[in-house]
Structures are given as C-alpha cells and as structure tokens.
Amino acid sequence: MKLKKTFIIHESAEGTMLVPTGGASFSGLVRGNGTLGTILKLLKEETTEEGLLEAMKKEYDAAEDVLRRDIGRALSELRKIGAIDE
Template structure:
C-alpha cells in the first residue's frame, strides 16, 4: 500500500499538514501529530502495516500492541478519505 498520488504533505512545526492537490474525492486538510506524520511518511513508498510497525518499534519506546493499534487507526482513517492506494 502507498499514499495515493494527489495527496501532498508539508511539515509545519510539530505537525504535518496533508492536502489533496489532485483528482481525489477528498476535499480538505488533514493535520497530523508527529506519530501520524511518521506513518504518513512511511506510506510515501510502497509498504505494509507490519513494515510500518517495525519501523516504529525502532523509533518509539512503546509496546508493539500499542504501535500496531496506532498504525491501524491512522491507515483506516486515510483509507476512509481515499488517500491509500492498495
């Protein structure tokens, strides 16, 4: 899976802004904290949920179950706005 073309991101301070700049159904702005921004950045290249969790385990001091749940929630939200290519 990968972040769909037409969605661009910009880092501003402690948050990441993502907007639809292409031919997508979503018309809005997504503001992400640093954890969600890390997940979105991982999705800029083809990856899997498990690969993202593995990367997060190296970066964050948190239990795998918590990180896995966070990754699933963020990916589900991105799917709901049509931002993921499967």
C-alpha cells in the same frame, strides 16, 4: 500500500500535514502530529502494515500492541478519505 498521488505531505512548523490535490475527492486538511505524522511520512514509500510496525518500533519506545493499534487507526482513517493505494 502507499499514499495516493492525489495527496502530498507538507511539513510545516505546525507539524506534518496530508494535503489533497485538486484531483482528490476529499478536500480537507489532515494534520498528523506524533505517530500519525510518522505514519504519513512512511507511506510516501511503498510499504506494508508490518513494514510500518517495524519502522515505528525504531522511532517510538512504545509497546507493540499500542503501535499496532495506532497504525490500524491511522490506516482506517486514511482509507476512509481515499488516500491509500493498496
């Protein structure tokens, strides 16, 4: 899976943002602080849920089930707005 080309990641002083292009049906702005920001950045490249988990383990000192839950929630939200190419 990977972020669709109709979205870009924008880094700002206020954190990581997921920004839809004019070609996306979604028109909001997603601010990704903390783990969501990391997940967004990882999704710039082709990966899997397990790939995300492994990368997150290196980044965060948190229990695996917590990271897995964060990844699941993030992907669910991103799928809802049509931001993921499976």
